[in-house]
Amino acid sequence: MDATDGVIDWQIGRSLAETNLHMFEKGLGTDIVLKMGEKAQQLPCHKFILASRSPVFYTMFYGGLPETGSEVIIPDIEYDIMVDFLRYLYNGGKTEIMPNNVMGLMYTAKKYGVQTLTDECRVFLQNEINSSNVCTVMEQAHLFDERKLWENCLTTIFSNAFDVLRNEDHDFHNLCADCMKKIVENDRLNVPEDLIFIACKSWAEEKCGSMNIDINDANLREILGGILFAIRFPFMNEMLFTEMVSHGDILTQEEKLSVYQQFNHSPRDGGPNISEKTKFCSKPRVSAPSYRAERFKEVVGGTLFDFWENDNMIDAISFKASRDISLVGITILSPFQNGIIRGSLSIYDETNICLASRKHLEILQATNDKMVDINFPKPVAISESCWYTVTQQMSGGRSYFGTDGQKEVKGEGVVFRFRNSPMYANNTNVESGQIYALLYK
Ligand SMILES: [Zn+2]
Numbered sequence: 325m326d327a328t329d330g331v332i333d334w335q336i337g338r339s340l341a342e343t344n345l346h347m348f349e350k351g352l353g354t355d356i357v358l359k360m361g362e363k364a365q366q367l368p369c370h371k372f373i374l375a376s377r378s379p380v381f382y383t384m385f386y387g388g389l390p391e392t393g394s395e396v397i398i399p400d401i402e403y404d405i406m407v408d409f410l411r412y413l414y415n416g417g418k419t420e421i422m423p424n425n426v427m428g429l430m431y432t433a434k435k436y437g438v439q440t441l442t443d444e445c446r447v448f449l450q451n452e453i454n455s456s457n458v459c460t461v462m463e464q465a466h467l468f469d470e471r472k473l474w475e476n477c478l479t480t481i482f483s484n485a486f487d488v489l490r491n492e493d494h495d496f497h498n499l500c501a502d503c504m505k506k507i508v509e510n511d512r513l514n515v516p517e518d519l520i521f522i523a524c525k526s527w528a529e530e531k532c533g534s535m536n537i538d539i540n541d542a543n544l545r546e547i548l549g550g551i552l553f554a555i556r557f558p559f560m561n562e563m564l565f566t567e568m569v570s571h572g573d574i575l576t577q578e579e580k581l582s583v584y585q586q587f588n589h590s591p592r593d594g595g596p597n598i599s600e601k602t603k604f605c606s607k608p609r610v611s612a613p614s615y616r617a618e619r620f621k622e623v624v625g626g627t628l629f630d631f632w633e634n635d636n637m638i639d640a641i642s643f644k645a646s647r648d649i650s651l652v653g654i655t656i657l658s659p660f661q662n663g664i665i666r667g668s669l670s671i672y673d674e675t676n677i678c679l680a681s682r683k684h685l686e687i688l689q690a691t692n693d694k695m696v697d698i699n700f701p702k703p704v705a706i707s708e709s710c711w712y713t714v715t716q717q718m719s720g721g722r723s724y725f726g727t728d729g730q731k732e733v734k735g736e737g738v739v740f741r742f743r744n745s746p747m748y749a750n751n752t753n754v755e756s757g758q759i760y761a762l763l764y765k
Pocket of ligand 1: 466504
């Protein structure tokens with residue numbers, strides 16, 4: 325067998341890139357051996373090709389103090405990664421970038437100054453980001469000082485904050501303290517504060533584990549450091565704060581007291597007197613835009629014969645969402661004829677526990693609109709595949725009402741299913757009635 329491993333006409337009709345790659349893959353005429361990874365696996369190749377594509381290799385082989393030995397030891401890059409990298413160099417910029425080699429390739433491309441491959445890896449990562457891997461990618465972007473990619477990860481996290489912080493595989497455990505703090509302190513992280521606290525605690529517990537130290541409140545506080553003060557405890561539900569935070573020692577007595585003082589006495593508008601009282605940020609996070617799932621195709625009423633009577637009876641509808649969402653509020657239908665309606669709006673879970681309410685509402689006839697958005701005091705966490713019931717109980721004037729209702733409504737990445745609620749007493753059902761739309765994030 326000849327040196328070409330039985331392929332006699334490998335140059336004929338082939339491009340420069342193809343013949344280069346053939347010489348590399350068959351180890352023909354090589355003049356340098358790279359020793360890769362911890363095991364120093366041998367990878368024979370050609371100085372000329374390496375130097376022609378990488379400024380670092382050029383300096384190494386042909387610079388002022390050239391490497392004259394027959395081997396180069398590269399302990400920090402694994403053999404398989406270097407093979408993929410060299411394919412890129414030999415093959416005129418073609419190699420298969422995959423989830424399992426992209427980080428190694430990016431590291432190698434940066435180390436050897438191959439900008440085009442760095443760019444390709446960045447684009448690949450950008451396209452691969454989703455809510456279950458975004459923190460891993462963000463941490464790599466941090467490591468490689470890829471600012472743009474890092475910013476994109478941050479945006480992805482804020483758009484999918486619920487999913488990221490409740491990720492079953494705890495992808496956010498992969499974040500370093502700096503990245504974690506940048507996320508938690510940002511106004512755009514708009515999920516309930518108790519969820520942020522749970523995620524931060526879980527993150528710190530994992531760090532305790534990897535550092536082999538006890539998981540106790542003192543250590544968690546130490547590891548959380550500045551992250552702890554980025555959690556906006558004053559905006560946490562007071563009952564949850566009592567249950568989850570006040571019984572432990574993650575916060576000092578003084579800090580807990582200051583949070584309770586804010587719950588009970590201070591306006592939550594970020595006034596100057598508040599920040600003096602506590603170390604915790606007292607500025608509300610920015611609300612992301614909410615979406616509207618409208619369950620009726622038509623709104624009617626406004627005549628002597630066409631109206632909805634509000635007589636302090638309960639109008640109710642049940643719904644289920646295909647993924648976890650935050651229910652921000654409800655769009656209800658307005659009164660007409662210079663009317664005014666008064667009452668309340670509530671949401672219940674499957675066991676009829678009231679999750680949130682707006683009481684003492686007073687709705688005036690809107691000038692041009694037949695409906696009005698009413699937000700709950702805080703967004704309500706809605707778990708996928710559980711049924712919830714929204715009720716309104718109004719008295720006063722007559723309202724518009726919806727017709728041509730739908731059992732299923734497609735929203736932004738979520739499908740809502742509606743069914744009649746056993747709580748109804750005022751005839752609202754899937755087909756017609758009140759509770760025009762759900763407002764959600
Ligand atoms: Zn980081």
